[in-house]
Amino acid sequence: MIPNNLFQSRVCYETMSNTFPGADGAWRNRYLLMRHGHSQANQEGRIISSPALGLTGFGLSSQGHAQLDQLLADWRWARPRRILHSDFLRTAETAERVATHFGLALTVEPRLRERHFGELEGQSDARYAEVWALDAQDPTLRQGGVEAVAEVAARMRAVIDEMEARHRDETILLVSHGDPLQILLTALEGRALSLHREREPLAPASITSL
Template identity: 85%
Template sequence: MSNTFPPVDGTWRNHYLLMRHGHSQANQEGRIISSPALGLTGFGLSPRGCTQLDTLLADWRWARPQRILHSDFLRTAETAERVAAHFDLTLTLEPRLRERHFGEFEGQSDDRYAEVWARDAKDPTHRQGGVEAVSEVAARMRAVIDELERHYHDETILLVSHGDPLQILLTALEGRELSLHREREPLAPASITSL
């Protein structure tokens, strides 16, 4: 799965690969795991996620990354570690790539995402139920790319993150209203989108 988007203000200095982590134990259990208290040390990759990554790496179709930055959640760290081992690269921990915090929905069924997304569609700045606002997620995710653009040139950089933050980032980079982030096709686990 690969899409290409232009930067907001001209040509990218670097080539970016945005990767959603592989299928996780939270996906397997159908639970929302978005807090550092649970996500940093628990709910890593599921056996299915490990298989997905083995398949992806055996048939790698993108440019070889020179840098890998990843969310500090266990599922993204384990995903990034597998890619880094394949390419013999070191990793950079980047907490701004972490999962969107879903507040009072933490630990509940992932069916509850739909309630948050319905509110997002009306107001991307809402924080009802302690949920991190779409606008805040977009700002922190975009800040990572902006910083990389200032410091590097002509590199292929892999960013390993989570479904909702990546959907939000891609919506922002497309110049679309953030309230429309769920109108994009959902990113599959272990998928890569090329910028």
């Protein structure tokens, strides 16, 4: 399977268009995968991946709000009909801004949560590199309580599979986090999950169109 990729960079967001067939060879719906806007965790350079910290704290930064202002003012994708989002504060705030803009309801979807980074919680985000190096060796590894790449891929893909079973000919926006989205895209491409960091990193407030 060879995806048709188009990458276009803008000031605060990026568009990447990919075609990934579903199980029967074609998607029933159109999907927009969105990474949350720049967050307070990004601003502080901290890993915030647990519900204990992420559900009620570390929402969008002022930069993140500005990114969403620009994104919505220059929206160039299909109008979403449904919005599902991770229940972390930064993704909930991102989804709420988009929903308000289009006059849509929101659906909380915990399976779209941030990847849990175990013992690294609250530490410097420079330590992500340690986890990614281990991911490249074994995508099923759970060292230090870190959620395995394979587990992230399974829960993320399950959301799309469920939408495919329930709906048809809709544009569905899924608001999630950087690592989970890159893992999902790697899985949909049919590439080895150990290669998920070889993809172009998804910028805050970026949208990837399937």
